Each structure stands twice: as C-alpha cells, then as structure tokens.
Amino acid sequence: MSHDNSSPSFFQHHFHDVEQQYETSKFGMWAFILTEVLTFAGLFVAYIVYRSWYPDMFVGVHKLLDVNKGLLNTVVLITSSLTMALAIWAIQKNLKKLSIFMLTATFVFALAFLGVKYQEYHHKYEVGQLPGKYYSYMGPEVVEVIKDQEKIDYYTSSNNVYFDAETNRLYKTMNNPHIFFSIYFVMTGLHGLHVAIGMGLIAWLIYSTARGNIHQKYYTPMEMIGIFWHLVDLIWIYLFPLFYLIG
Amino acid sequence: MFDWLTEFFFPKQVSTFASDIDNLFYFIFYSSLVLFLIVVIGMVYLSIRYRARKDEPLRLTSSKDHSNLLESLFFIIPLILVSITFVWGIRSYLKMVIVPDDAIEIKVTGVSWFWTFDYPDGGQTLNELVVPSNTPVKLVLSSKDVLHSFFIPVMRSKMDCLPNRYNVMWFDATKEGVYDIFCTEYCGTGHSAMGAQVIVMKPAQYEEWASELGADDDSIPLDELGARLYTQKACNTCHTQDGSALVGPSFLQTSQMYEQERVFDDGTSTVIDDNYVRSSILEPQTQIVAGYQGVMPTYQGLLNDRELDALIAYIKSLNGDSQI
Amino acid sequence: MSDHHITPLRTYLIIASCLFFLSGVTVWVSYIDLGSFNIVLAMLVATVKASLVAFFFMHLLWDDKKNLVLFLMSLMFFGIFVVITMIDTEFRGALGFNPETKNPITKRASFYGQLPLTDTHGYPVDSHDDIHHGDDDHH
C-alpha cells in the first residue's frame, strides 16, 4: 500500500492500487445489474402468469400497440447502445472529441426513444387504453357485438359476455384488457424511467469528459454507465417482442 | 398413552383425520425432543467438562476439528427423519384434500365480519354451521370482500376464503357437539370477533333441522325475534346495546335519536325513522354516519321482511323511555 | 488503465449489424403464424440478441468471470421465481383436486359492466361492424 504523493487524483486511498479500484467498481456494478434484473423479474413474472391465464386477451389486445413505433424504438435503442460502446472505445483510444460526440449521440437517441414513447402513451391516454380502473377503451378490438342467435346461445353459457337489455344485444368482451395495459404501462414505464436516469448520467458524463475529469487513464464512470445503458437496451430487447409482436 | 397429552396439546379430535394429524405431531415432537436433548445435553456437558479452571494458564488446545463418522451422521439422521416426516405429512395431507364423492356440499361465505352458510336444499344460516355427524361434509368457501380464513380447531382443518374464487375443504365429524370456528386471516377491525360455531348433530336430527330451515316462526313477538337476530345475524360484532361505540354506532344511541337528525359524512342529514333504519341495513353504503367508516356489509338477501321489521322493532325498543 | 482490453471497432460494428438484422427477423417472423412456436422463436431470437449485447457491448466476454457469474445468477433466480410461481398458478384445480378452485368466479372485472359500449369517439360499437376483427377463443 503506497502512500506516495504521485497517486492520481481519482485514486481513493482505501484501495491498494488503481487496478483494484477499477475491478472493484466493475464488480459492484455487476452486482447492481443483478438487482436490476431481479427488479424487472417481478414484472416479468406478472406478465408470464397473466399471459398464461388470458392467452387470447393478450394476443387480441397486443394488436392495439403500434409495431412500427416499437420497431423504431428498438432501432433507436440499439443504435444508442452502439454509440455508447463507441464512446468508450474512443476514450480508450484517447479520442476525446469523438467520445464526446458519441455520448451526445447516445443522449439524442435516448431522447428520441422517450419522444416516441411519449407519443405512444399520449395516444393511449386519448383513447382510454389506460391501466387498471382508468381503462375505458371499448373499441371493436375488444368488444364484439353478437347478433347471430346460435352464437348467442353458445356464449350465454360462458361468463365473459353480458347482455345489454336496452339494445337487446349480447356483447362479448375480452377478459380484463386493463390488466394487459397495467402490465404494459408498469413495465415500459419502469424501463422509461431507466432511460431517463440514463440520460441524466450520460449528460453528466459529457460534462466530465469535456472538463477532462474522464480521460484515457480513468474512464471507469463511463464504463459503468455504459454497462447500465446496455442493460436498458437488453431489457427492451425482451419487452419489444413480448408486447408488440406476440401473435 | 397419548390420551392425557391430547388433552394437553390439542383440542378434542372430532374429524376423521384429526388423529392422523395429531400422530404426525407426536412423531415430529418426539424426534425433535430427542434431537433437542442431544443438543442441550451435549452443550451443557461439553461446556462444563472443558471449562477453564480458575487460574488455569492459557494453553494450546486440541486441533481436532472433524470426524467423518460424526459428520455423516449430521446428514444421515436428519435426512432419515425428514424423509419419514415428508411421506407421513403428504399422506395425511392427501386425506385432507381428497373429498369423498358422497359428501354433502355447503357453501361458506366470509363477509366482514361474519359467516354465512348455504345448505344444499336451500336455506341459509349465519354464524352457525350445522352438519350431520359421520357424514362427509364438503365446504366450498369464498369471500365477499377481503381474505378470511375458516378454521375449525377440533377438525384440524383450515382454509382461506378468497374473494372471487372458490376454495374447498372437507371433514367428517365423528362426535356430536358444539365447537368453535375462528377467522384466522386478518380482515380488519372485527377480525377477532369473527367467530362462529359448528353444531354437529345426529344425521336424523340434521334432516329434521334442514327441513325446517327457512320456515318462518311467526309465534315470537317482533322485538324478541329482533333481539335474537341481533346476535344471530352478527349485528353485535359492530353495534352494542349499551351506548358505547364499536365499529358502528350503538343501537342505544340510534334508538335515543329516533325522530332526530342524523348527520352523514358528506354533510347531508336525515331524520332517523323506520325507513332510515331499514335502508341502513339494506344499503349501508349510501348514507354513512359521520365519524364512522362505510364498512357495514349489506344485508340484502340475508333478511326477510319479517326479520327486518323485527330488527327495527328491537332497535326502537332499546330506548326504555320511548313513550315520551 | 491502458492495459485493459480494447475491443476493436470492427467487432462493435459487426455486433450492431447483427442486432439490427435480428430485430428485423423477429418482426418478420411475427407475421407468419407458427402457433405457439411463435413465442418460442421470438424469445430465442431475443436471447441471442441479449447475449450479444451482454458479451460484447458489456464486455462480459473479456471481463473477470465473476461478473459473468453474477449476471447468470440473476437469471437463475429469475428462473426460480417464474418456475415455482407457475407450479401454483398453472396447477390450481388440476390433477383432479377440486376443480372448482381452478378459475375465478367471474373472470371479468366488475367495472366493465359500467363502461359505455362506445369507442372513444362516442360511436356505438356496432358501427364498426363492417371492420374485420380477429375471432378469438371460441369454437
């Protein structure tokens, strides 16, 4: 354990050397990733359980989501992941300007992601495809009006129909589409929260790199935030097919 | 040999599988007792045998820190014991879940904070489960509001009541008598008062009872019937007759305030009269007395007209000097 | 820190193109009806993508293996959570034990009864009758 004064400014003195400090941070970061995965795990469990209870509802209701927007966001997020990786590569090669550029690009892509998400949310808000008891969408995708007498007899024996005495018609709704939207909003919302937090961290990275606090010899924070950012991408890789594609 | 112990540890055995479960208990109990004694005697013996004597100098101690024989015993003995326990436990458990085909089926519904029982031939009781002895009885349980749990200690059986789902339990009572039922899942203020009784009758007696169920008894005067309903229909879990407020206002107060203004939590008010009391019982959520919470369940469908009148008459009668 | 592994630029670009390509593949495949195999395939592709991200972008391939162990541990505990929970949720009322415990008493939440049967533009649902929509759980 050296107490020489030549140790760099970023070195924390309870470590033996710089290498130990770096390895420890990285290990800590991966432990943190583990907790992140398990946080989402709870929601995935809810998804899986309800999907297996209401397979038809999930398949039916997922069509209300816009695949194109989802795909667009997938592309945006993968690109941002790439630019994040390149930012680290650039700083390792001591290309400070390029690194800052790449970080900025990452930030912009993240913003774009949230922009698209906002549009999606906004549309759902407008039409009432909201979570839980705020759900009010009764469009044709989830309600079927049945006039055919034979079918009416068939359906009255099951319980996901109800009879509207005023119009003398039998309606069949999917079971609990609001649960799909509850899970959708909680999962994408938590994911979106991570994107927003990531943006804050990336902004701080841009600032520190420009100030020269992060450089070729010390880029641990950038690498840690990079790992976090890739995790955000990684979770989206699963969310996208689970919500937008399954059919 | 276990007789006195049974009295000591458990309530009476009344269901067919109760003795099975008690025996499982005794098996685990005695094996645990042996293990526990090994632990305690070992600990006491070793600590005293190897205690540091007064003024004994510090010395290097033995380096013995393992013994293959002992270590394998640590695994093998518990393994054997838990295997027996597992097989035994599952066999008894299967007896408790496999309902005999000829069981009579009674629907049990938990409502905060009382129980209703619906019998196969129609008819309903409140807080009183009547069953024939030596006949398998299947209970189909559910709840109107929150979780409850239906526990009959003498039957050694218990099952949660879930809203919007059925659970099943069964028993075959072997001895006639009246036994306690408890609610064992926390369900709010009245949880500890959510008791009921199971009355086990001889089958013939049960038949007779069941055929009379639902028939009105017009001979009792109204207020007397009301007084009886007051406990039968579990009003007493929430309303007292002595003026002290429990979950709901005391009936004495209601009675004294007849013809006076009752103020509700939304600021409106009404004069207390028979109509008001009637709607308080049937639609309790529409007008909630200021200072109380809207937790009273609706009695729609649980009381017939005569019973309603009886309760009203009874509430009015509480105020001794109502002639003024 | 100059002695750390530096991934060549080429690797990053190749991995990114793979990711784009695979994203296209899942979307394309989702339009083909493969029955329950759709979801298996989608998850398979997602897992390949996720592994690429983890191993290359997140450097797990070159890192201390302890980090990989932590990551795999998180997946293992996730697996435990899912599998053991489903031992309950999939088997209620199954195996011949008390079938009445299997399903909820009413499947549909009660508030649907109060919703107006109009879409959000106020048109009655009937007016959409001409629009084709998929049949689901009957027959």
Added chain:
Amino acid sequence: MIENEKQNYLTHPKGIMSWLLTLDHKRIGLMYLVSGILFFFMGGLLALGMRLELAAPGNDFISNEQYNNIYTLHGAIMIFLFIIPAIPGALGNILLPLMVGAKDVAFPRLNLASFYIYSFGALFALYTIINGGVDTGWTFYTPYSTQSSSNVVPMTLGIFIIGFSSILTGLNFIATVHKMRIPGLTWYKLPLFVWALYGTSLVQITATPVLAITMVLLMLERFLGIGIFDPALGGDPVLYQHFFWFYSHPAVYIMILPAFGIISEIIPVHSRKKIWGYKFIAYSTLSIAFIGFLVWGHHMFTSGQSVFSQIVFSFITYFVGIPTGVKIFSWILTMYKGQVSFTPPMIYALSFLFLFTIGGLTGIFLGAVALDIHLHDTYFVVAHFHYVMQGGTIVAFLGGLHHWWPKSFGTMYNQTIANICAFGVFLGFNGTFFPQFLLGLRGMPRRYATYSDQFVELHSYSTFWSGILGFSIFFAIVNLFWSFVKKNKVDPGSNPWGGMSLEWTHTSSPPHPHNFETDPVFEHGPYDYDKVIVEKTYKK
C-alpha cells in the same frame, strides 16, 4: 502512557459535521447501532402494550383498531427497521473491513448513502405512526391492504426506500469480501462472520429488488387499481403472496445468517478452540441462502395454492433444516477439548443454541403441510418466529455486542450485571413464548385483539414473563452504554477474550480512524488455537 493519546475513530476527527458526513465504516456502523436500538426499544414497547392488552380477554386496555395498529407497527418496525437493516448495518459495518484487513468497505460513499436512505425511509415509518398507524399486518396482504383506510402508502413507501439501503449495504459487503481482502487471507482463512455476512449480502441483493417491485405494485394497486393483485379487478391475491414471500422468506435468512456468524465467532474464541468443521459451516451458509429461495410457499399452505405446489414446498422446506443442523452440531463440538469460560458473550451464545434449536425444530413442524394447516396463523407460528428471531437473532446480537464492545468502543461493561441480564433474557424469553406454542396448538389464532376465556391462563402467564424479558433486555443494553458514562476505558491494545482474527490482533481498541496503523500482515488463521497462544490482555 502515551498509548492512551493514540488517535481513535471515536475522537478523531471532531465535530458534528465530521460525524454526519463521515465515510468511516465504523462511525456509520455506530450510527446504525444507535438508531437500530432505538427502533428496537420502540418495537419492544409496542410489544409490551400488546401483551398488556392480551393479559385478559376483552377490550379493557385498548380498542381493536389500536391493537391492530400496534401489532402491525411492532412487526414492521422490528423487521424492516431493526433486524434486517440494523444488524448487518451495525456489527457488519464495524467489523467486516477490520476482519478482512481493509481500510474501509469497497464503496464508502455508498455506505453513507445507504445509512441516509435508511433514515429517510424510517422517517416515513415514523410519519405513519404519528399519522395514526397502519393496520394490515406486516405482510400487507391484498385486498385488505388495497382497501384499508390506514396509512398503507407511507408505510410501504418507507419499506420500499429502506429496501434500497439494504441492497446497497449488501452490494458493498459483497464487493468488500471479494476485492478488499489482504494478501494471504484466502477464502478458507476468513473468519466465519465474514462468510455469514457474505451469504446475507447475497440474499439481500437478490431478494430485496423483488420486495421493492412488490411494494410498487401494491401502491399502484391503490392508486390506479391495476388489477394484478386485487380480485375485484380481476387480479389474484395469492399472486401477491407469492411476490411477498419470494422476498420475505429469504429475508428470514437475512435475519438469521449474521447471527450464525456471530455465534461462529463467539464460541471458538471463548472456548479457545479451533472451530469444528470450518468448511461445513462456511458452505452451509451458502446452501441455506440458496435453499431459502425455494421454500417461500410454506407460508401459503392454506391460501389455496395448487396441491402440487403444497407438496413441492413442503418437501424443500425440510432441507433447510439439514445444513442448519450441521452448524448447530459443529458449534457444540467446537467446545470439545477446549478451555471454555462463561463470559457474557458465551452465555448468550449458549442460550442462542438452546432457543434457536427450539425455534428451528418448530419450523419443521410448520413445514409439514398437514400439520401446518392446523397451525397456520395461530400462536404456534408466533412462538416459532419469536424463538428464531428474538431467541436466535436478538440473543446472538446481544452476544455479539458484548463480544465486540471493548473492541469497537474501547470500554468495558460490568460483566456481572451482563451475566445476570443474560439469564434474565433467557428465562423471560422462555416464559413469554413457550406458552404460546400451547396456545397455538389449542387453536388460538394470531392477530386477535380479544379472545375467548379458554386461553386466559396461558396468555396472562405470557404477559407476566414478557415484563421480565423487557426489563432484562433494557438493562442489558443500558449496562453496555453505561460503560461510556463510567469511562471504563480498556487499554488500547486490549484483547480481553484472546481473539485471533485481525480485528483483535492488529488494531487498537477502539480502532484507528484508518483501521490499521501499519498494513496488516496475515499471520495465522482466525481459529488457530492449536498453533498460537494469543494472550488475553485486558487492563484496567
């Protein structure tokens, strides 16, 4: 002697800010200790209130609502504010870096942050109390918790926040154990307390995130009615129980593993004997931590989960008992051919063995599904978990405090009083909780504010002894802190029990602000009583 002038972390640096902003793990540990004990007293007083109400049937002392609030707060405070965060937070923080020879934990700032997050979460809990309490039970079962008009949201929010503090502590400890050990201190040379903290931390970082998300879903259920747990909205209350117990069963091992670690230190040191079966104890820690994740459904034996899962859960539950048994037997055999002295820590350790064995074995009764159907939610369960938590964890915690007190704070308590209090705790505890086993077997349900006459005798017996228990615990802790007032300082080099791990042999008491004045060198294992004689040095 000049030695007395030595710097130590308690007096150097000075000033209130140096405490509030400290990054020193020992100071953070002390702050955890003080706040933990305050919450313990608070929870304990609530418990005594409860016992007073239960001394006789009827509502003579407090109303049903008050009782329900009190038992919920008692459970929630004891678990979420005291034993989960405060025991690793206090003893773990103070000792872990010393034991691995590090100058601090891996991430000192995170450590301080974790303490502040804990305090912040605790504020919500205090707000809950001031604002009228919460009445759902510490398990917050839906749908009652989505309907109750009491302060469910502040309390769950507090628990959510405290969860993060617990995660950060765990993360920090894991990184410390992996990366901060001095050269030569290999895994098998670590003191077993370090292994125990390592196992605890693994459980903390894997299980706690699920608690966090469960609490979020519960709050959303209240705000938005998302319908995942609420049956009125199409949800499933049993699913909530899966979520809750996926955390809360492993959490009982967060509570007990540090206690196991403490016992693994106390017994060899006070018996001056190499610990029996080092590797078995170390690995059983990990296997308990792992198996603990597979058995949560044993809390749901009457919930109506599938028969298949009942059987699976019952089966796996038994297997937690086997590694635990290995530990118990190894501790006992450790004394074989040793030199046992009956110091206060040792008395606590022996009473731990007695009490925890009862608690653990009754866990096996509960694991047998047929029997648990009778016992579930009765006082048998209450007795079981007090035997493991209070008789296990708290007794071990008290033992640990007595063991490391002179080390951590450089003062010595009155050992005679300590011994008397230790006996008082043992007797009072058994008197309070043993009758509850009988109550449970006879069918007394838990969470009851009033009860029928048949249970009076046992209940009043239990209440009587709980007073003695309360007094003993109170004076045991006062006796410890009294040593500050009495300025009963020990010699800085002192090692009163002759411990062999780094914290005893290589640093002063209380330790230097940077832990070690010179870099510690690994010389002998923590339990090498067969190779080296370490003198008991205790002056003054």
